[in-house]
Structures are given as structure tokens and as C-alpha cells.
Amino acid sequence: MRLSRYFLPVLKETPSEAQIASHRLMLRAGMIKQQTAGIYSWLPLGFKVLRRIEQIVHEEQIRAGHIPMLMPTLQPADLWRESGRYDDYGEEMLRIRDRHGRDMLYGPTNEEMITDIFRAHVGSYKDLPLTLYHIQWKFRDEIRPRFGVMRGREFFMKDGYNFDLDYESAMHAYNRHMVSYLRSYERMGLQAIPMRADSGPIGGDDTHEFLVLADTGESEVFYDSAITDLRLGDREIDYDDWDEVAAICKEWTTPYARTDETHDAAQFDALPDERRKTSRGIEVGQIFYFGTKYSEPMGATVQDREGNKVAVHMGSHGIGVSRLVGAIIEANHDDKGIIWPEGVTPFHAGIVNLKQGDAEADAACEDLYAALVSAGLEPLYDDREERAGAKFATMDLVGVPWRITVGPRGMKNGVVELTSRRSGESEELAPELAVTRLKEIYAGHL
Amino acid sequence: MRLSRYFLPVLKETPSEAQIASHRLMLRAGMIKQQTAGIYSWLPLGFKVLRRIEQIVHEEQIRAGHIPMLMPTLQPADLWRESGRYDDYGEEMLRIRDRHGRDMLYGPTNEEMITDIFRAHVGSYKDLPLTLYHIQWKFRDEIRPRFGVMRGREFFMKDGYNFDLDYESAMHAYNRHMVSYLRSYERMGLQAIPMRADSGPIGGDDTHEFLVLADTGESEVFYDSAITDLRLGDREIDYDDWDEVAAICKEWTTPYARTDETHDAAQFDALPDERRKTSRGIEVGQIFYFGTKYSEPMGATVQDREGNKVAVHMGSHGIGVSRLVGAIIEANHDDKGIIWPEGVTPFHAGIVNLKQGDAEADAACEDLYAALVSAGLEPLYDDREERAGAKFATMDLVGVPWRITVGPRGMKNGVVELTSRRSGESEELAPELAVTRLKEIYAGHL
Incomplete structure (x- = not known):
């Protein structure tokens, strides 16, 4: 969505x-x-x-x-x-x-x-x-x-x-x-x-x-x-x-x-x-x-x-x-x-685009979105033109357990950030690997 | 079921x-x-x-x-x-x-x-x-x-x-x-x-x-x-x-x-x-x-x-x-x-065992049941000790669009009977083929 x-x-x-x-x-x-x-x-x-x-x-x-x-x-x-x-x-x-x-x-x-x-x-x-x-x-x-x-x-x-x-x-x-x-x-x-x-x-x-x-x-x-x-x-x-x-x-x-x-x-x-x-x-x-x-x-x-x-x-x-x-x-x-438990979360992952409107960032988010959907997951993509802080606050409030942040700095290195809502811990990894990680996390819940 | x-x-x-x-x-x-x-x-x-x-x-x-x-x-x-x-x-x-x-x-x-x-x-x-x-x-x-x-x-x-x-x-x-x-x-x-x-x-x-x-x-x-x-x-x-x-x-x-x-x-x-x-x-x-x-x-x-x-x-x-x-x-x-249309039928196929209690017939029905379930289909298996006529009448009444009949005569030749509720037409075929046929029939409906 x-x-x-x-x-x-x-x-x-x-x-x-x-x-x-x-x-x-x-x-x-x-x-x-x-x-x-x-x-x-x-x-x-x-x-x-x-x-x-x-x-x-x-x-x-x-x-x-x-x-x-x-x-x-x-x-x-x-x-x-x-x-x-x-x-x-x-x-x-x-x-x-x-x-x-x-x-x-x-x-x-x-x-x-x-x-x-x-x-x-x-x-x-x-x-x-x-x-x-x-x-x-x-x-x-x-x-x-x-x-x-x-x-x-x-x-x-x-x-x-x-x-x-x-x-x-x-x-x-x-x-x-x-x-x-x-x-x-x-x-x-x-x-x-x-x-x-x-x-x-x-x-x-x-x-x-x-x-x-x-x-x-x-x-x-x-x-x-x-x-x-x-x-x-x-x-x-x-x-x-x-x-x-x-x-x-x-x-x-x-x-x-x-x-x-x-x-x-x-x-x-x-x-x-x-x-x-x-x-x-x-x-x-x-x-x-x-x-x-x-x-x-x-x-x-x-x-x-x-x-x-x-x-x-x-x-x-x-x-x-x-x-x-x-x-x-x-x-x-x-x-x-x-903080939704994985078994009942309304969305499996949030996608936050830090540079909405930038062709490259938008394309990366769209690719991620499509990859998650084809893995049977339901992403919530914050595609609004809002500042990063507001997007993070919304994702935190509605409790999506995993957030993928797509930003210009990471994209230069071919990575996105995957963040756990519960622990707050983040890790940088290639977009494909983020999708694989999420598939593993939700394996017992789909 | x-x-x-x-x-x-x-x-x-x-x-x-x-x-x-x-x-x-x-x-x-x-x-x-x-x-x-x-x-x-x-x-x-x-x-x-x-x-x-x-x-x-x-x-x-x-x-x-x-x-x-x-x-x-x-x-x-x-x-x-x-x-x-x-x-x-x-x-x-x-x-x-x-x-x-x-x-x-x-x-x-x-x-x-x-x-x-x-x-x-x-x-x-x-x-x-x-x-x-x-x-x-x-x-x-x-x-x-x-x-x-x-x-x-x-x-x-x-x-x-x-x-x-x-x-x-x-x-x-x-x-x-x-x-x-x-x-x-x-x-x-x-x-x-x-x-x-x-x-x-x-x-x-x-x-x-x-x-x-x-x-x-x-x-x-x-x-x-x-x-x-x-x-x-x-x-x-x-x-x-x-x-x-x-x-x-x-x-x-x-x-x-x-x-x-x-x-x-x-x-x-x-x-x-x-x-x-x-x-x-x-x-x-x-x-x-x-x-x-x-x-x-x-x-x-x-x-x-x-x-x-x-x-x-x-x-x-x-x-x-x-x-x-x-x-x-x-x-x-x-x-x-x-006569349920395939898109809304409560069960995808009925299984009628003509010789309930017979070890071979029961086993054949159980195999069919398992094969249908693993194909993502929901069978209704009439496993009661009833005469064939009563079983057919129930399947017809409740409207299951496809019926598989497992009987002693067919089993000797390795076949079951697949019957369309709508046309009434039957065909004899191997149990595996009956499952394949049903998968094809329901391909657009699952």
C-alpha cells in the first residue's frame, strides 16, 4: 500500500x-x-x-x-x-x-x-x-x-x-x-x-x-x-x-x-x-x-x-x-x-523514501515494493513528500515491525537500512538481502 | 473435510x-x-x-x-x-x-x-x-x-x-x-x-x-x-x-x-x-x-x-x-x-467411496484426499457407511461441481470416475490424472 x-x-x-x-x-x-x-x-x-x-x-x-x-x-x-x-x-x-x-x-x-x-x-x-x-x-x-x-x-x-x-x-x-x-x-x-x-x-x-x-x-x-x-x-x-x-x-x-x-x-x-x-x-x-x-x-x-x-x-x-x-x-x-508482533502486524514492512521525487530514489523504492509484494509480503510505502522525521514518526506510531529506509547516501553504496521497530537496531544491506531477511522473518507467519 | x-x-x-x-x-x-x-x-x-x-x-x-x-x-x-x-x-x-x-x-x-x-x-x-x-x-x-x-x-x-x-x-x-x-x-x-x-x-x-x-x-x-x-x-x-x-x-x-x-x-x-x-x-x-x-x-x-x-x-x-x-x-x-459454479463452491470436489470399510478402497480414497489437499483444493469425502445411491444424492444436493467415485471395479483397472455435476458426464481416469484435471479446472479460482 x-x-x-x-x-x-x-x-x-x-x-x-x-x-x-x-x-x-x-x-x-x-x-x-x-x-x-x-x-x-x-x-x-x-x-x-x-x-x-x-x-x-x-x-x-x-x-x-x-x-x-x-x-x-x-x-x-x-x-x-x-x-x-x-x-x-x-x-x-x-x-x-x-x-x-x-x-x-x-x-x-x-x-x-x-x-x-x-x-x-x-x-x-x-x-x-x-x-x-x-x-x-x-x-x-x-x-x-x-x-x-x-x-x-x-x-x-x-x-x-x-x-x-x-x-x-x-x-x-x-x-x-x-x-x-x-x-x-x-x-x-x-x-x-x-x-x-x-x-x-x-x-x-x-x-x-x-x-x-x-x-x-x-x-x-x-x-x-x-x-x-x-x-x-x-x-x-x-x-x-x-x-x-x-x-x-x-x-x-x-x-x-x-x-x-x-x-x-x-x-x-x-x-x-x-x-x-x-x-x-x-x-x-x-x-x-x-x-x-x-x-x-x-x-x-x-x-x-x-x-x-x-x-x-x-x-x-x-x-x-x-x-x-x-x-x-x-x-x-x-x-x-x-510495536506489532509479526503474527498480527497490518503491514509487514515499511518503506521510507528519504528523497521523494528523486527519480533514482523513487525507482529504488518501487523495486523494493514490487520485490516485497512478489514475496507475499505487504509493504506500507510512505511516498508522501514529507521530511524524514515525520515519516519515521508515522512508521513508529503505527507500529510496522520492520522499516526499510532508502536514502541517497546508502544508494551510492548500493545499500538500504533495515531497522527493527522493537530493538531500534539498524543494519545496512543490499535491497535484495533486505527482502530475503524479511522473508525469513515472516516465514512462520504467512 | x-x-x-x-x-x-x-x-x-x-x-x-x-x-x-x-x-x-x-x-x-x-x-x-x-x-x-x-x-x-x-x-x-x-x-x-x-x-x-x-x-x-x-x-x-x-x-x-x-x-x-x-x-x-x-x-x-x-x-x-x-x-x-x-x-x-x-x-x-x-x-x-x-x-x-x-x-x-x-x-x-x-x-x-x-x-x-x-x-x-x-x-x-x-x-x-x-x-x-x-x-x-x-x-x-x-x-x-x-x-x-x-x-x-x-x-x-x-x-x-x-x-x-x-x-x-x-x-x-x-x-x-x-x-x-x-x-x-x-x-x-x-x-x-x-x-x-x-x-x-x-x-x-x-x-x-x-x-x-x-x-x-x-x-x-x-x-x-x-x-x-x-x-x-x-x-x-x-x-x-x-x-x-x-x-x-x-x-x-x-x-x-x-x-x-x-x-x-x-x-x-x-x-x-x-x-x-x-x-x-x-x-x-x-x-x-x-x-x-x-x-x-x-x-x-x-x-x-x-x-x-x-x-x-x-x-x-x-x-x-x-x-x-x-x-x-x-x-x-x-x-x-x-450446481455450484467453480468460483464459489464450498468444496472443490466430492469423493465417494463405494465400498466404505474395504481396506483398499479406503486407502485409495485417503490418497486422493491427501493429493487434493496438497494441490490446494478442498475435498468433501463421504466416508459414511451408506449405500452408493444415498452418497450420490447428497453430493448432488449440496452441489459439489466435481465428483470422484472410487469403486472396486475401477480400482481393478487402476481408475476412478470423474463426474461433472453440471453435465452429468463421467470419465474414467487414473487417480493422479483426476487430481491434475481438477487443478486445471480450478486454476483461475484459487
Whole structure:
């Protein structure tokens, strides 16, 4: 993308309404615009990041054997009357009446609807196990929306639902979700720690939430530092292997890690001093096993092997896709702006032309641009007639992880400068080598 | 995908509520489930097709130089009060009040919001031309929703908005949209004819709608048969070349083609007998130029070269993404079911194992499956223990355009059968050659 043709409305001033770094930076980098309290437009740069995250979530869910579909944003109230949650949910549920006076609502979650789909179409244990998910806009009428997309009212979320014949199979689904979530976060450059949690309004027996460590997190967290050394890396995972998946979950849930809600001071204090850590955390996902809580009242049953009608065991599993954009920025920024992890960056490399309008410099930049595109990378080329300082500041603010600077001095020697946004380190090398380096850097991310 | 692990709830009976082929077939093929009047869940097969169409629209919009972003589904009523449409829009607008009593609405379209974004961020002619678009869920509270996703209440639509300094530049944007739309429809296997139209509630001077010929169309159409011979094919189009783009539009708008709303009997009657055609048509898109209709009341102005403040020239351009799923089926089906065009098919090829459980047959199918996947194709493998007739019927119903049948007789001779869903013709060939053939068939579609 050439910046002269893009829509990247960066702001010079820090918006006064933004209290935390991610909100401030998303506004300054031209990623979002607030349309009313807690409701945002995703401007082109923000939309690109949102899509990258959505894509990672899709890929990892499909890899785990979960099936994508899409439920609507609006739901009939009757479904929620069946489960008994219509009255329970309170003012956070956005209730709507259509032109015929029918009660509807903007879905805050989809347990009822997915259970309705299941009971309409599935009748035999032979169709199990089954995990369906979707990534869709949801609404929660927060009394005080704040922190930008981190606590918005209209938000984009992946929610998945497993249907299993028995507890053991449902626990395997639970474990599959834990592992696929860990993988998703890792690909986004995040370390998210699974912590045993309270179940809240969804209800349930087993539940973990995933927290990213960041000073602005809403929860206080207590953890054994051993957990922050764990990585999935590129290990092959067979999601059909119950033991293998369970072993990974055990690895990640054995070190102590709790939020203030479930904190057990005695267990924590038993850890060696140097491993006892406290911090703040941002919740970016949660998984639940809740058994027959919805299948029983709503009649989601199957015939088992013996011909008995049994209610299916269910769980639900969510990742906050729009919230993750904020969480990633909270964990990856400095005074100058955002620092995108390679897995989610909206552009793979920035090209800064120090002598815009000079035929030779322009040609060198165009060549680089074409070489990056043909390598499958997306460059952001600052082709405006601006001074170097302003171009560098824009690239730093919007967080492009690698910058190639093309200047008259380097061109005399046949080199360009490749700079890491994260370390600030630069190296001079031939343009072809810069492209090769970037291909290597992004090899695992394309 | 292995059918034994998929969620494809096909129906044996024809649902009585469905009046037209696409609605009937989408229900029977397990593509959608109605949740309440005019609101549907997209089951896995339906969601796959929806995504393919969305992807084509994105690719062709980006190719034309238009920039993707995303606006929210809910909008503040105040924006619509500024343009004067809040009261005009009538009962089709779904009006909502939030917990604080603020008036909101579920967006049926986005002229007001995009104009608000523009005026907040753009101030100079140097930032023009600019075309922004998004693909988002919208709501229109139809009094009698019907025909499945063809006239639903919650629907998925691409809407794009151009901002230009003057009429000429805005007309180039209009033309770019016409050409990029023609290309999108062609990639979906559709012939959509641009017809001069009335502007309706959006208002405007120039407008064309795009109609797909189908017996169930809501409009009567009159056209010169010469237009149905036109194809863009794979011609290279330079979207920056005003003349080239205008010439393509001229090619497509010169032959007579009108709906009953704008029909001119005298012009039509002047055509040679054999070229005078009448039919019915389904609207799948519309483009508008409306000048300063929104920019003036809402204050979307820029400084021009002379320093004068001028209201920008705008247009809006829509493609009905969810509606297209229905329209494609209306134009591509037979008694047995759907016949997907290669460009939008949810699966590229079906594999039918005639002897499930037989070690040799199973191995041959697994090899084929792996070969197709490594060729970048997505097979649907019917690995259930069902009789051949049932497997064929399912493949025909869900519309997979190419079927590979693996049977004991063929295997003795080292061949499988490759069958075209559209022509019904089969050919026997070695499995490797079947994969090669499919790679050729899908070469332009991956």
C-alpha cells in the first residue's frame, strides 16, 4: 500500500478521553473512530489487524477440528425464556422490539441459539462429538463503556460450543480448546496464562480464563514464574489424541496461576520466593464446561448406544477478537507508538523514501515494493513528500515491525537500512538481502 | 473435510414454507436455519459459500483501489437526524433505545456514518480521491420477510462510498465500481446485467442496478440479447485509466437493458425481433452517484486547489453478499439440487467411496484426499457407511461441481470416475490424472 493512496488519519495530539495506552494509540494511529459510547468504526489500519486476528483464530479452530458457521446478531427472546436467562441477564442485554412487537435481543453470547440448532438437527450419538463455533459481533450494554475496544459495547468475539456424549469426551473438548487457544495467542505474539476462574453468568463447573500480563489489566494475578517459560513453539499436536492434549493442558495448569477471584494465598506462599509473582492481567478468553445446564431445559438430547435418550454434555469457549487488538497493544508499545508482533502486524514492512521525487530514489523504492509484494509480503510505502522525521514518526506510531529506509547516501553504496521497530537496531544491506531477511522473518507467519 | 466429522444436516423432505428453489435448496442442503422471521443462522456449508463470495468481493474491491474498513452494526440516531433520514426511513428501520435511553438504530446502510468519518478526518483535496468500503451485517425490518436469504431482515452487504473533488472524478469512481462489480459477478459464475434504475430512498442522479436473469426474479426485465454475449474474461484492467474504465462501462451499457421501472417501450421495440428479450431478474447490486446530497447537510468539505471550501462529490455502491448466495442458486440448480459454479463452491470436489470399510478402497480414497489437499483444493469425502445411491444424492444436493467415485471395479483397472455435476458426464481416469484435471479446472479460482 502506498501511503499517498491510503486512509491513515493519524492524530498528532493525544486524545484526552483515552485513559490507557491501547485506546490512546488506536486513536492516534488512525485505527478506530468512536461513533457513540462503546461503539467504534474500525478504520482501515484497525480493520487489517482485526482480520489478521480473526484469521489466526479461524485457522487454529479448524486445525483443532472445530467447525465454523455463523449465527445472526439478533436473536428471538423466546429462546432465552426457555433457558431462563431472559430475565436473569439484566440491563446489559440490549432488548429490541421489532415492527410487529416481537421481543428480540442483540446476542451477548449464543448458548441458547446453538442448543436450538443442535436439537433441531442432531439425534444420535453417532453424530457426536461435535464442536461448532462462529466469530460474530455481539453486544453488551455496559453501563460505563471505557478503555476503547477493550470494554466496548459492540464487540467481535469467537464463541465455540462442544456437544459430547459424556463427561470424558466433553473434557477432551475442553482440553482441545485450551490448547488451540494457547496456540492462537502464541501466534499473535502474546503470552496468555490459563487461570482457574469463577464461572459467572454462563454457569459451569470447570472454567479457565486466559490472561495477558499488562499493567492496565482489570484483574490482579498471582503466578509461579515457571509458567512464563512455557512455549508450544512449532510442536505437532494431534488433536484426536486425548492423552497428548491432556498432557499439554497439565503442563500449563500445574504451575500456580490465579486471579484475585480464586487466589489461594496458602498455595501461593508455598512457592519459592523468586518464583512468586504478582501482576495485573487482561482477560482475552475463557473456556467453560457446563454439562447439561442448557441441554436439559432445552431438550438437546441424543440416543446413546443403548437407545436411551440422554442430554448432551456441553461447554462454551470464547476468545475476544476485538479486545485482543487492545490487549496486544497494551503488551507491545513504547513512547513512540505501537510495536506489532509479526503474527498480527497490518503491514509487514515499511518503506521510507528519504528523497521523494528523486527519480533514482523513487525507482529504488518501487523495486523494493514490487520485490516485497512478489514475496507475499505487504509493504506500507510512505511516498508522501514529507521530511524524514515525520515519516519515521508515522512508521513508529503505527507500529510496522520492520522499516526499510532508502536514502541517497546508502544508494551510492548500493545499500538500504533495515531497522527493527522493537530493538531500534539498524543494519545496512543490499535491497535484495533486505527482502530475503524479511522473508525469513515472516516465514512462520504467512 | 470428512463427512463423518462434518455438520451437514441435509433434509429429505422439502420444507413447506419455502416458495422458491434457492430457499428450498438451502434448507434441504443444510446451509441455513431460520431463527425467527427473516433471520438465519448460516450452517457450516452455507457459511463457506458466504465467505467465498465475501472473499471475491474483497479481492475485486481492493484491485480497484478501494480501501476496506468496518463500521459497526449499531448507529446513533443523531447522525440520521442530521441528514434528515431518521424520520423518512419509516418502519423498515429497526430503532433501538439503550439502557441510558439514547436512540440508536441497526444500520440499514451507512451514508451518514461514512460521511461523519470523512468530515472528522479529511480536509484537503490532496487526500482525494478516496473510496472506502465495508462488508457488514445490516438490518431492514421488512414487513413480510420471504424467499429465505433473498429477502431477509438481517443481511450481509458490501457498501462502498467514494469521495471526489468534482463530478468527473466521481463519475470515474462510479465507473470503477461498475467494472469491479461486473468482474466480481463473473468470478461467481453469474451474468449480471447493469440496468439504468430509479434511485429510491438513497437519492441520486446516476444509478445502475445489476440483475441476474432468473425466473423467480422480483423484476421484469427487457434487454437486447447482445448484452448476454459480453465477457470481461481475464482482460487486464488499469483502474487508474479513466478512458479504459469508461470504455468498458460503455460496452456494457450501450445494449438496451431495463427493468419495468425504467422501461422505454419505443427504444425496445426498435430492436430487431430476434434480439428483443424479456425475462425476470434478481437485483444483486446497485451503484449510485448522488453528488453533495450528504456532504452538504453534514458539512463534509475539503479545501480545493484555490483554497475554497467545497462539499465533496459522493456516491454509494452496494453488493448484496448474503442475497447472492440465493441468486447463484436460483441461476444454478436442477431437480437434484444445487450446481455450484467453480468460483464459489464450498468444496472443490466430492469423493465417494463405494465400498466404505474395504481396506483398499479406503486407502485409495485417503490418497486422493491427501493429493487434493496438497494441490490446494478442498475435498468433501463421504466416508459414511451408506449405500452408493444415498452418497450420490447428497453430493448432488449440496452441489459439489466435481465428483470422484472410487469403486472396486475401477480400482481393478487402476481408475476412478470423474463426474461433472453440471453435465452429468463421467470419465474414467487414473487417480493422479483426476487430481491434475481438477487443478486445471480450478486454476483461475484459487
